[in-house]
Amino acid sequence: MGMVGGGRGAFIGAVHRMAARLDGEIDLVAGCFSSDPAKSKASGADFFLDPARVYASYEEMAKREAALPADQRIDFVSIVTRNNTHFAVAKAFLEAGIHVVCDKPLCFTLKEGRKLRDIVQKTGLVFALTHNYTGYPMVKEAREWVRTGKLGRILKIVVEYPQGYAITALDQKGDGAISNWRMDPSVSGASNCMGDIGTHAHNLARYITGLEIEEICAELSTFIPGRPLDDDGNCLIRFAGGARGILFASQISNGDENNLNIRVYGTKGSLEWHQEDPNELVFKRADAPPVTSRRGNNYLSAAAQGATRTPFAHPEGFIEAFANVYRSAATAIADAVAGRKAPKDGYDFPTVDDGIAGLAFIESAVKSSQAGAKWVKFPKL
């Protein structure tokens, strides 16, 4: 694979590389790691790449890689740049005939996202979006529970994503600075907190339950003075089919680390999952004791078992979940490259459509909040 973005010091680029590498099926062989050509070269050297395939711009990279013989050029590109460039970079590679794995959110705006969807559809290429939290085996198990009716009809969803790191910006210390570009509307988009992590929460709920939002009432707040974008948001949600929901995301939840979690309540039972304790999934119902399913066991669904690398209680974590997105996307790409048909049940990785839903969530939340936290209809995707 090749990579755009993710040079020295970039957190998420390093995660993408570890995730891609884990299973021994993907090698990084080319890249444009920075808009600064010198930095790009230096990063390429860090990764032991052939200097000839470390490019000064993504346009050059797309063009020159596409011109290589099929058995030499990259099979796909991984895009880990800032939000406002996803569209242009993805477009360049797709139009050069190269498959794409792209970090979330999909694009800068919903409008842009729809254009990208058109391009993906037109080219017929694989486009995977790294909503990595759905890569956890027990999240896949949760989805199976909903699909197979174990929960009955879904009545209520509570999904949370509290973090606290931004609070350190109050006294200018710690990791609050991490979020700087995320706080710039010209780079990050209409929202910081909803775009960065709220969209993960939304995607998680949508992946597990399959339910689309019908209406949303959102109140976004900026608690850190001087910031142009939100650092906290609380939403009430009406889902299609009558389920009610609460979604909140926050970067000022002092002392929380990366506490994404979800509870889904159904007529026959409920489930609960916490990203910080990802190897467990709890099933609860009113007339029986709670049952805690654990990753790696034979009693789990094929979906959960297939997304696992180590035996039970040899804990898996964030990188392994991320690697599951890569592995599924790589399978799809390998099939495409080899001209194989997709399996009957399809592949299990987030697509451009999931990205569209995510952008719709972000924009609807912002719209509702700007109207004073009034209910707004969710757009047609």
Add this chain to the structure above:
Amino acid sequence: MGMVGGGRGAFIGAVHRMAARLDGEIDLVAGCFSSDPAKSKASGADFFLDPARVYASYEEMAKREAALPADQRIDFVSIVTRNNTHFAVAKAFLEAGIHVVCDKPLCFTLKEGRKLRDIVQKTGLVFALTHNYTGYPMVKEAREWVRTGKLGRILKIVVEYPQGYAITALDQKGDGAISNWRMDPSVSGASNCMGDIGTHAHNLARYITGLEIEEICAELSTFIPGRPLDDDGNCLIRFAGGARGILFASQISNGDENNLNIRVYGTKGSLEWHQEDPNELVFKRADAPPVTSRRGNNYLSAAAQGATRTPFAHPEGFIEAFANVYRSAATAIADAVAGRKAPKDGYDFPTVDDGIAGLAFIESAVKSSQAGAKWVKFPKL
């Protein structure tokens, strides 16, 4: 003490009696345990009472107890009847000069509550409301943390009260039936779920943080078909001073038992407490590891230590917390009876004013929901 309501088979009456009795300072000596005189008599016999002091009506009880010599009559009455009768019973005893301990919610309506407040103020008698969850030692510790500034300025409050028992009503089995009278608007009031448990969640947040609601946006739902009142509700809250909040309560959260819990996020740190694990209170902040304070230790505040009966890790529970309300109220009543002045810092039990705030919460939530989950202003108390 005397008791009105709480005859054979009534859960909360039994709890009140155990709580009152625990410290050996309160004896049950009189009562009217049912509106059915025969049932009242039978219950009185269960409790080893002098039959002469088991009454056929609360009016009779108030009148005849008040006529007894001061050293023989009850010092106070405990009212554990259904919501729609609290006002009349409390009025009767207060006007007979007898102190009152009353189950929540305070009254049937906010309007009624305000009238009761007038009576309490006019008589100068002690009136305690059994918002028992604030009786837990670690809840008192939490309040001390807020009061002493350990959390800094409060930014966000998330308080939840999910239960799942009503879900069994879907197939007509289990304890769903418990809530029958709670589902009758002529007995329970404008709300079932908000009145029964939402008000506990509100009271808990208010007790710990001291913050009043300014505006509320609530969506109440009835998921169990055929029920006239809500069994679930989600609220967004704007608190005085700028903090934002989420409050939800539910009786259809399948598999949750009595999962009241609260998180309070501040600029300097945050706290988290769970009623199902009441002997612990967690303090979190962005730049230090979480610290779990535990009941019964010397490092706790005087307020928390004073509300404890057993050494650390000899767990205390629901009855002990309930007993703390009784013990504090009994101290106030004993002081009143003896003509002693109240201590400088006052007493620590919920009063008629807390009851008023609770009724305002219930009525505001209902009003918002009936308007389609629009924001409504909180009334002046």
Add this chain to the structure above:
Amino acid sequence: MGMVGGGRGAFIGAVHRMAARLDGEIDLVAGCFSSDPAKSKASGADFFLDPARVYASYEEMAKREAALPADQRIDFVSIVTRNNTHFAVAKAFLEAGIHVVCDKPLCFTLKEGRKLRDIVQKTGLVFALTHNYTGYPMVKEAREWVRTGKLGRILKIVVEYPQGYAITALDQKGDGAISNWRMDPSVSGASNCMGDIGTHAHNLARYITGLEIEEICAELSTFIPGRPLDDDGNCLIRFAGGARGILFASQISNGDENNLNIRVYGTKGSLEWHQEDPNELVFKRADAPPVTSRRGNNYLSAAAQGATRTPFAHPEGFIEAFANVYRSAATAIADAVAGRKAPKDGYDFPTVDDGIAGLAFIESAVKSSQAGAKWVKFPKL
């Protein structure tokens, strides 16, 4: 009831009184609360007792109470004195025809215990020993699981009782002083730590599994300099029937509070229970997810449901468990007083036989340790 010991400031006496009082069926009406008559009087006044029934010595109390008419005298005495006096006090009351509830350990020595057993058998009176930890509902559930074969054949038992309070004696602060009399061999007996808490661990394992020890290898240690008795002990155990066990108890496990817990591993499944989280009991087996049973639910055994006072997740604690011992003993005493036959399945409270087993455990552990932690046979009880 009457009480011997437990005057002002005595922790366990206060617990006994709360436990006895909780259900409204037992009243404290007489006592000898201290070997110092003035202290005894003062304590009696604290408890609102008739001064005529506050005695200067237990001998006087036994004699004078026995001389009262049957409907006036105490039905039973609760003995909460130091270990070395249990025998004499119990003997006095039993021989006066008064039933006994006694704190553990049963007696000062196994030899003394056997003599006491003879007296109990001869008098035919009720003798209950307050091994209170077996009063927890989920411990009763655990016993039912073993009894009904849910665990299969038991292979291994791990039971722990680590506390850390004695560590503060290292620098002469904190509650280390609590243990002073427990460190005096002439008062406490052959062991401090095994006698105080190890015996609870042993009793818990024995109650749940019904297994007797065959051989024990114990190493007791004294980590706090200058102490004549053990403050820590580790035991390997061979149970009748082939199960293997580990039992340890400690008062120098810095930072542990009252962390009694047990794991029982069987061929069909295993159980785990923690006293600090007493309302849960976990069932585990190799081919299914762990299941967490919770107090107060209909799915529990009659034994567990019958030992409960509040609904699920209205937590019960130490006092309620203690009260279960009192309630069961009181039922037996009431039956005896009324001349009713015992129920077919007997009563569920620890007896003099359990006390004998406890003393045998203590003495065997001491004997093994003194021999250099060699295996010793468990005596015939």
Add this chain to the structure above:
Amino acid sequence: MGMVGGGRGAFIGAVHRMAARLDGEIDLVAGCFSSDPAKSKASGADFFLDPARVYASYEEMAKREAALPADQRIDFVSIVTRNNTHFAVAKAFLEAGIHVVCDKPLCFTLKEGRKLRDIVQKTGLVFALTHNYTGYPMVKEAREWVRTGKLGRILKIVVEYPQGYAITALDQKGDGAISNWRMDPSVSGASNCMGDIGTHAHNLARYITGLEIEEICAELSTFIPGRPLDDDGNCLIRFAGGARGILFASQISNGDENNLNIRVYGTKGSLEWHQEDPNELVFKRADAPPVTSRRGNNYLSAAAQGATRTPFAHPEGFIEAFANVYRSAATAIADAVAGRKAPKDGYDFPTVDDGIAGLAFIESAVKSSQAGAKWVKFPKL
């Protein structure tokens, strides 16, 4: 690197490859994956290796790799064969001048281990043993706490490694079969359970505390009928310096998965760590609330921070811990290859000396158990 063992279907070989690959600094380029040459070839193809470097025997591999030019041959070999072959394979590569990473236990016997130590010392090559559980960041943090005196003098160590998978062998289903070769004394050595997992528990305690065993009293059991080796073992331990310990390991602890955990109690405080929840480390002391340090935070030691790849609460797991052993060993090997001096504080990976201590533990436990669970002296290493 090259690999010996770990062909198709071998669990631990796959883990070694993922761990080695994770950081992008180690490539698998040669191997002898099975003693069956055809299987070895097939496995090599799975891993995309040059067929010329997939060997039919480890002897051939050592010889031919050593004959390659320095910039082409493997820098080190990873040995993941069965216990009884570790010595011969390691010897072959060391004597061919190739560094070694070897799975535990070090060798088949302590005697063999000492011979291997001599060879390592003579060749001066890097020898790393994959006691992977010490690769977890929070285990490194624990060691720092002991080293810097945060715990004071260590009084007691409790280390456990219960698993339950073998219980399924009772009815011939499930993963019990995994352990087949481990149950063969001619392949596995003197012990199954102690050699497979007990040695991890011992290594963990030794790594964190630095304490060597002085005497051990061990009772090993075989609960699964027909097995020639132990499947469970309980040990009492006397450590140098006076600390007392309990170590147990089990494969018949029905329902436990991979529940390695350790508690270390000291005069100033205690620590607790659980492998199944590896990102947390608890500090407890008698006069302050427990504090839970969490991986990835700035407040941790350099040792813990340096062993981390993702930010806090982006969970890391088993593979990442394993990869830390590889990364440290690779650094040492790279330094050796480049002729750089070792850093002043050395490297942080388990060595042949740790392996010797592990074999001494296994053999001492077996010796004690065979003598009827008597105390035996730990051999000089």
